[in-house]
Amino acid sequence: xxRYNVKETESKWQAVWAEQRCFEVEEDPDKKKYYxxxxxxxxxxxxxxxxxxxxxxxxxxxxxxxxxGYNVLHPMGWDAFGLPAENAAKENNVHPxxxxxxxxxxMRDQLKSMGLSYDxxxxxxxxxxxxxxxxxxxxxxxxxxxxVYRKESWVNWDPVENTVLANEQVIDxxxxxxxxxxEKRKLAQWFLKxxxxxxxxxxxxxxxxxxxxxxxxxQHNWIGKSEGAKIAFKIIxxxxxxxxxxxxxxxxxxxxxxxISANHPLAQELAADNSKLAEFIAACNRMATSEAAIETxxxxxxxxxxxCAHPVLEGETLPIYVANFVLMDYGTGAIFGCPAHDQRDLDxxxxxxxxxxxxxxxxxADASSFRVGDEAFTGDGAIIxxxxxxxLSVPEAKTAIIKHFEDMGVGEKQVNFRLRDWGVSRQRxxxxxxxxxxxxxxxIVPVPAAELPVVLPEDIDINVAGNPLDKHPTWKHVNCPxxxxxxxxxxxxxxxxxxxxxxxxxxxxxxxxxxxxxxxxEYWLPVxxxxxxxxxxxxxxxxxxxxxxxxxxxxxxxLEEPFAGLQxxxxxxxxxxxxxxxxxxxxxxxxxxxxGDLTDAKGGVVTRGRSEKMSKSKRNVIDPEEIIKTYGxxxxxxxxxxxxPPDRDLDWTDSGIEGAWRYVxxxxxxxxEPPFARAETGTARPDNVSASALDLERxxxxxxAAVTDDLEKFHFNKAVARIRELSNAVEDLKGSDDxxxxxLRFASETIAIMIGPLMPHLAEEMWHALGHTxxxxxxxWPSVNAGMLIEDTITIAVQVNGKLRGTIDVAKDADxxxxxxxxxMLDNVQSFIEGKEVRKVIIVxxxxxxxxx
RNA sequence: GCGGGUGUGGCGGAAUUGGUAGACGCGCCGGAUUCAAAAUCCGGUUUCUUCGGAAGUGUCGGUUCGAGUCCGACCACCCGCACCA
Numbered sequence: 001x002x003r004y005n006v007k008e009t010e011s012k013w014q015a016v017w018a019e020q021r022c023f024e025v026e027e028d029p030d031k032k033k034y035y036x037x038x039x040x041x042x043x044x045x046x047x048x049x050x051x052x053x054x055x056x057x058x059x060x061x062x063x064x065x066x067x068x069g070y071n072v073l074h075p076m077g078w079d080a081f082g083l084p085a086e087n088a089a090k091e092n093n094v095h096p097x098x099x100x101x102x103x104x105x106x107m108r109d110q111l112k113s114m115g116l117s118y119d120x121x122x123x124x125x126x127x128x129x130x131x132x133x134x135x136x137x138x139x140x141x142x143x144x145x146x147x148v149y150r151k152e153s154w155v156n157w158d159p160v161e162n163t164v165l166a167n168e169q170v171i172d173x174x175x176x177x178x179x180x181x182x183e184k185r186k187l188a189q190w191f192l193k194x195x196x197x198x199x200x201x202x203x204x205x206x207x208x209x210x211x212x213x214x215x216x217x218x219q220h221n222w223i224g225k226s227e228g229a230k231i232a233f234k235i236i237x238x239x240x241x242x243x244x245x246x247x248x249x250x251x252x253x254x255x256x257x258x259x260i261s262a263n264h265p266l267a268q269e270l271a272a273d274n275s276k277l278a279e280f281i282a283a284c285n286r287m288a289t290s291e292a293a294i295e296t297x298x299x300x301x302x303x304x305x306x307x308c309a310h311p312v313l314e315g316e317t318l319p320i321y322v323a324n325f326v327l328m329d330y331g332t333g334a335i336f337g338c339p340a341h342d343q344r345d346l347d348x349x350x351x352x353x354x355x356x357x358x359x360x361x362x363x364x365a366d367a368s369s370f371r372v373g374d375e376a377f378t379g380d381g382a383i384i385x386x387x388x389x390x391x392l393s394v395p396e397a398k399t400a401i402i403k404h405f406e407d408m409g410v411g412e413k414q415v416n417f418r419l420r421d422w423g424v425s426r427q428r429x430x431x432x433x434x435x436x437x438x439x440x441x442x443x444i445v446p447v448p449a450a451e452l453p454v455v456l457p458e459d460i461d462i463n464v465a466g467n468p469l470d471k472h473p474t475w476k477h478v479n480c481p482x483x484x485x486x487x488x489x490x491x492x493x494x495x496x497x498x499x500x501x502x503x504x505x506x507x508x509x510x511x512x513x514x515x516x517x518x519x520x521x522e523y524w525l526p527v528x529x530x531x532x533x534x535x536x537x538x539x540x541x542x543x544x545x546x547x548x549x550x551x552x553x554x555x556x557x558x559l560e561e562p563f564a565g566l567q568x569x570x571x572x573x574x575x576x577x578x579x580x581x582x583x584x585x586x587x588x589x590x591x592x593x594x595x596g597d598l599t600d601a602k603g604g605v606v607t608r609g610r611s612e613k614m615s616k617s618k619r620n621v622i623d624p625e626e627i628i629k630t631y632g633x634x635x636x637x638x639x640x641x642x643x644x645p646p647d648r649d650l651d652w653t654d655s656g657i658e659g660a661w662r663y664v665x666x667x668x669x670x671x672x673e674p675p676f677a678r679a680e681t682g683t684a685r686p687d688n689v690s691a692s693a694l695d696l697e698r699x700x701x702x703x704x705a706a707v708t709d710d711l712e713k714f715h716f717n718k719a720v721a722r723i724r725e726l727s728n729a730v731e732d733l734k735g736s737d738d739x740x741x742x743x744l745r746f747a748s749e750t751i752a753i754m755i756g757p758l759m760p761h762l763a764e765e766m767w768h769a770l771g772h773t774x775x776x777x778x779x780x781w782p783s784v785n786a787g788m789l790i791e792d793t794i795t796i797a798v799q800v801n802g803k804l805r806g807t808i809d810v811a812k813d814a815d816x817x818x819x820x821x822x823x824x825m826l827d828n829v830q831s832f833i834e835g836k837e838v839r840k841v842i843i844v845x846x847x848x849x850x851x852x853x
Numbered sequence: 854g855c856g857g858g859u860g861u862g863g864c865g866g867a868a869u870u871g872g873u874a875g876a877c878g879c880g881c882c883g884g885a886u887u888c889a890a891a892a893u894c895c896g897g898u899u900u901c902u903u904c905g906g907a908a909g910u911g912u913c914g915g916u917u918c919g920a921g922u923c924c925g926a927c928c929a930c931c932c933g934c935a936c937c938a
Contacts, residue, residue, distance in 0.1 A: 217857060218933060226937075246938060259938090299936080325936040335938045343854090344936055418937055537933080643865045643878065651865070655879055663878090665892090717866070721877035728877090797873040802919040804873055831905090842918050848872045852918050 004668040006632030010761040014115050022777045023117040025073055027523040034070035035524045036062040037504055037563075039532030039540075040077045043103035043125075044084060047110045049572040049614055049652065050533065052624045056637040057569060057646055057716070058531050059116045063757035064711050066117070067781035073524050075507040076111065076118040078104050080127035081431045081496045089430075089462040096430040097458065100127055110625060114633045115760050117777070122507050126499035131506065132432040133453030134515035135498055140435060140446045141554040147193045150444065153423055157185040162465035164427040184285055189425035189492070190434060194546045198223055198417045200560075201545055210565035212647065215537040222538045224418025229402050231411035233258065233308040233336065236317060242266065242308055245331030245416055249405070250397035251338040253386035254359035256349060258308050259301065259323035261333040267322045270304055277302055277322065284324045299348040300324045311410055312387070312401075323348065331416055340372040359386045360394060422543065424495045429460055429468040431493030439480035439487035448481050454489070467491055500540055501547035504530075504562055521557055530563040537568065567714055570649040574620040576609035584619040611651050622652055634759035635661045641716045641758055663724070664762055667755070670730060671748055671769045678734075678748065679741040681771035686742055692733060693740035699729050700747050701788035707754055708781070716758075723754055745770070750782050798823045799850040800832045808849075816843050823849040 017023065027033075038058035041051055062074035078100075085096035092099070104125060111118075124131050142148045156165040160178035164187070175182055194201075202223045205216050228247035235242050242258060260267055262284035271278040280302040301321035310316035318336065325344055326335055339349035340358040349356055360381045361367045367384050383389045388404075389397045405411030425434065433454040435447040447454055457475040460468040469475065470491040480487035502515070504527050509520035541563070548562045577585040579600055590606050591599045598606035614621045627636050639660040644650045689697065703726040710719035730747045733740055752766040756776040763776040791812060796819070798806045806826045810819050820841050823829060833853050840852040 214857065214933085221856065221934060224934095224937065228938080244938080248938075323936095325938090327937065330937045337938090342938070344938080347936095416937080418934095534932085645866080648859095648866095653865090653879075656865080659879055662892095669893095718877085721867070724877055795873085799873085799919070802872095802917095807873065840918065842872095844872060848919085850872080850918050 004632075004665050004762070004765075006635070006664075007629075009765050010113070010115060010632050010634070013761045013764045014112065016764070016775070017115075017117070017777060020775070022775065023072075023074065024119050024121060025071060027520055028071050029523070031069070031071035033073065033524055034062075034065040034529075035073045035504075035508075035527045036065065036529045037075070037507070037527045037531070039530070039536060040079050040500070040503060041107065042079045042082055042084070043100055043107055045103050045106065047107050047624055049622060049624055050569075051111075052114065052636055053569055053572060053640045053646075053650065054531060054533070055111065055114060055116055056640045057567070058529075059114075059637075059760075060641065060711070060716065060757040061529050061531070062117050063760060063777070064781070066777075067753070067756060067779065069780065072117075073507070074116075074118055075122040076116070076120070077122075077124035077503060077507065078107075078126065079496065079500055079503070080104065080125045081132075081493075081499060083428065083430070085430045086428065086462060095458070096462070097127065100125075100430075110628075113625075113628055114637070117760070122510050124503065124506055124510050126432075126496075126503065127430070129453045129455050130512060132499065134506070135432055135494070135502065136435040136447070136452050136454060137449060138502070138515065138551065138554070138556070139494075140449065141556075142192065142550055143446060145550075145554050147196065147550050147553070148190060149193065149421075150188055150190050152186045153189045153191075154184045155187050155189075155427075157183045159183055163467070187425075187427075189423050190436075191421040191423050192546070192550070194422045194543070195417060195419055197546055197549050198225070198419050199415075200549065201419075201542065204545070204561060208561065208564075208566070211563075212566065212568055215534070215541065215566060215568060218537045219542055222419065222542065226416050226418075228414060228416060229398075229405065229411050230332070230414040231311065231336070231405055233311060233318070233410075235320070236307045236309060238306070241410075242320065242334055243332045244334045244336050245414060246336060248338065248341060248398075249401045249411070250383060250386075250389065250392075250394050251341045251359050252312055252336070252401060253389065254338040254340050254357045255310065255318055255336045256339055256355045256357065257337040257345075257352075258318050258320040259326050259335050259337055259348070260320065261326040261328040262322055262324065263328035264322070264326075264333045266320075266334075267304075270306075270322075277304070280322060284322075299344060299351060301348060301352060303352075311405070311408070319354075321348075321352070329420065330418070339376065341376050341378055343376045343378075346372065346374075346376040357385055359384060359389075422495075422497075422546070424498055425492040426495050427467040427470070427491075428493050429456070429462065431496060432498065433469070434490045434492050434494060436490035437478060437480055437487050438490060439483060439485065441485060442480055442482040442487075445480055445482045445487070451481070469493070497540060497543050501543045502551065504544070505548075505551070505557065515556065518557065522559070525557070525559055526562050526564045529565045529567065531567045531569065533571075534568040541566070567646060569646050570644065571613040572652055573611040573649050574614050574622060574652040576612050576618050576620045577606050578609055580605045584617065586619045613649075614652070627657060631657060631661045632664070632761070634762045635664050638663065638720070638759055642720045643717055645717055646714055664759065666731075667727060667751070667759075667762060667766065670727060670734070670751070671766045679745045681745075683742055683745060685746070689743060690740055693743035696729055696733055696740065696743040696747055698788050698791075699726055700743075700750050701784050704750060704754065704782045705784045705789060708784070711757070720758070723751060723758075727751055752776060753779055753782055794846050796846065797848045798826055798829055799848065800829055801852060802850060805829050805832060812846060816845070819843055819845075819849060823851065 036058055038054050062072050066072045080100050085100050088094065088099045089096045126132060139148065158165050158175035158178055158180055160180040161175060165175055165182060174180060202220065202225055205219055208216060226247050228245060229249040230243060230245055231249065232241035232243050262281040267281060271281050301323040304320045304322060306320040307317040308320060310318055326333065337345035337348060339346040339354065339356040341360055346356065356372055358370050358372050360377060361370050361384045362377055362379060362381045380394045383392045383397045389400060392400060402411065402413050433456060435452060435454045437445045437447060439445050457472055460472055462468055464471045476489040476491050478487060478489055479485065505516045505521050505525060508524040509517035511517055544562050549560055551557045552559060575587060577587060577590045579585055585600060585606060589601055598608060600606050612618055612620065624636065635657065639657050642660060703722050706722045707719045710722065726747060730744060734744060749770055752763050752770065753776060756763040767776045793809050794812050795807050795809050797804055798808055806828045808822045808826065810822060820843060829851060833851060836853045838851060838853055842850040842852065
């Protein structure tokens with residue numbers, strides 16, 4: 001038996017594709033374009049199964065669309081800046097650049113062994129100055145367009161390492177390396193005005209109809225639009241008013257206190273000569289770092305002694321508290337508290353003995369007796385206890401009171417967003433330098449475009465505390481571009497989301513002189529199909545959407561949305577094991593006894609955990625390279641595509657990969673093994689074909705129609721099932737030489753073409769074995785003869801009272817009388833209706849008969 | 854707490870507008886081949902059954918000739934956000 005020789009075959013076809021430059025593309029106005037993009041990887045060292053799944057999905061789409069005649073752009077590159085390189089540098093004493101480039105080399109080879117249809121000429125690495133110089137220019141353009149500003153902002157500061165920590169590096173309020181308690185520090189940082197596009201980014205979500213609903217909702221919530229009012233409260237004996245934001249101005253008559261954030265300027269000011277308040281503020285800031293604390297946190301407040309005048313109740317005053325539940329980041333950092341209609345305000349009021357006055361009466365309650373207990377009433381109802389608002393509904397009262405505030409000149413309608421501006425400064429070495437010079441005399445001076453790129457210095461000491469760029473002996477010392485006096489470079493680098501916010505455009509034309517050629521970008525963009533992990537559902541996708549708009553504003557592009565279609569993929573999971581001490585074990589170290597008992601090598605008790613996302617720490621990782629070496633890329637790809645729909649989690653199993661491998665060999669035997677009564681290459685369809693051959697021919701057309709539809713809809717698991725059905729039918733027929741030779745060839749060739757996007761190497765090998773000298777990669781997707789899809793006879797179900805009692809074969813579109821007759825004649829139907837009256841017979845043409853008794 | 858998703862055999866999963874539930878695969882069982890094993894091939898595989906059938910898509914109820922699919926009320930698990938005023 002000829003076993004499929006994976007290694008030789010796969011590398012052979014990879015070489016052919018490369019040599020014939022099958023996947024190198026150019027803009028071609030005469031062809032319909034299709035841009036397929038998988039989220040580019042961070043070069044962490046080696047590819048993992050998540051990559052294999054991602055790129056198998058993308059390659060399938062790319063090859064399928066190519067076969068359909070599209071001009072397909074399918075590029076690959078590296079998201080190469082980032083913290084892991086710096087960590088590796090510290091641990092292994094290797095320069096981040098060297099580490100990154102070595103990883104890229106390894107991973108590129110691994111990807112190439114998968115036989116992916118990339119145009120490798122377009123490969124980019126974001127750590128290359130040829131790449132990042134363009135984003136430095138973009139930043140300067142954004143600055144000029146007013147989309148960039150600088151302001152003081154809080155960062156996580158590790159006092160032991162003397163460095164800024166990313167949020168992910170803060171674990172339970174402590175630095176992940178030093179375990180030191182993290183402090184909040186204020187640093188001047190650069191921000192991109194994403195909030196300027198908040199409304200547009202929100203409303204445009206409606207048009208992203210090829211995005212998963214889930215992602216759209218997440219983006220929607222992240223932007224978090226709310227409508228309310230801004231109201232200025234007069235502070236007694238002070239000139240400056242206290243501005244609050246509220247979505248419930250209708251409850252103003254129920255206000256009983258004011259609360260401001262611990263970081264509110266007023267609180268800071270008062271703390272200057274009130275040590276108890278300062279202490280309280282410090283306690284609030286400590287608590288904010290721990291998420292668990294927030295969940296259970298008690299409402300705490302500190303009475304400042306100041307009071308506000310009630311804006312509509314003459315003579316009433318409202319005490320001002322500093323409260324731990326008011327966020328400086330949202331609204332104005334100050335609120336008025338209406339305890340009856342907000343749960344937090346109610347908790348707070350009960351704790352500090354503040355009045356609780358209901359001003360909205362629930363529809364089913366009595367206005368004179370309604371009182372709020374432990375639960376605030378947040379629904380709609382009639383306004384009460386509110387002077388001129390009484391009797392109005394909540395929405396009516398909102399409109400009325402806002403009008404009133406406007407007339408008084410103390411308030412107005414306001415829209416608020418949860419979305420914050422994007423802070424892009426990172427106090428890191430391994431990132432793109434921010435092209436700014438700080439001059440004592442001139443202030444902030446952009447680096448002139450002619451002097452770009454600002455290149456990272458190579459000779460750094462990665463082990464210094466703090467930012468190595470800042471500690472570099474010479475790099476930051478330059479002359480001011482404006483006045484030529486000694487000045488200093490900005491030593492912060494960009495957030496790495498900066499690079500991934502425009503790489504899709506760079507792929508369209510990665511030329512030296514500019515970020516991308518405008519005509520090329522406008523030909524290829526938007527990306528028709530973007531594929532990647534759900535973990536990027538918010539930030540990366542939102543930043544890219546913003547960036548594209550910002551690029552438009554600066555004249556780079558005429559485009560708003562970068563990704564027309566999006567697919568998110570599920571995680572790769574694998575079984576987990578723990579020993580008696582709760583330590584994770586490698587599955588290979590677990591011994592399974594015949595009775596199913598699990599032990600480790602030393603006979604200790606082992607428990608099987610649930611299937612979890614593959615991760616090094618859980619010791620349940622399978623290395624794709626091993627799998628590809630043993631079974632080949634096609635087998636791995638088939639396994640990834642077979643059973644689970646792409647957006648669901650996929651369980652890795654040994655038997656699953658074995659099953660895929662079996663099918664690869666089965667397909668190979670289909671074309672390689674005699675006896676096979678198959679017609680010669682190029683044989684025309686004979687006029688007379690046998691009945692079984694005609695059935696097979698019909699099945700081929702049916703399968704092509706179904707598979708095409710499945711592939712277009714991302715139902716890859718169903719497409720695989722269809723192809724398997726067809727190949728099973730071919731196997732059933734292949735021994736019988738009854739004039740089906742042509743149909744067998746037709747079916748085999750069609751299978752070879754259809755598996756092209758799924759198992760490209762095997763497809764070429766089959767095609768070749770079938771006597772072709774051309775490539776599947778250049779072969780058009782099969783077309784469907786619609787006439788072949790119409791069946792002459794149809795099997796329809798016969799029910800009695802809705803229960804299946806048999807089936808009948810009738811001619812397509814047979815008249816109702818004859819269908820009813822043959823249905824009623826069924827023995828099994830007869831036995832059920834015998835002696836009973838047939839009340840009704842329901843006939844749905846070509847589908848079902850239901851006899852009602 | 855708010856928002857979203859998912860519940861179908863031992864497992865992954867299929868089932869056009871309501872119209873033959875369990876496609877395809879994994880696993881398992883039986884058989885063939887083999888000195889033996891691997892590989893391969895053939896057959897079976899929702900459950901119960903008095904072998905006539907009966908029950909069955911998380912639970913309870915409803916609409917319908919007919920419900921996995923539609924409606925109402927719940928339950929469980931998963932994901933996202935979370936003191937957002």
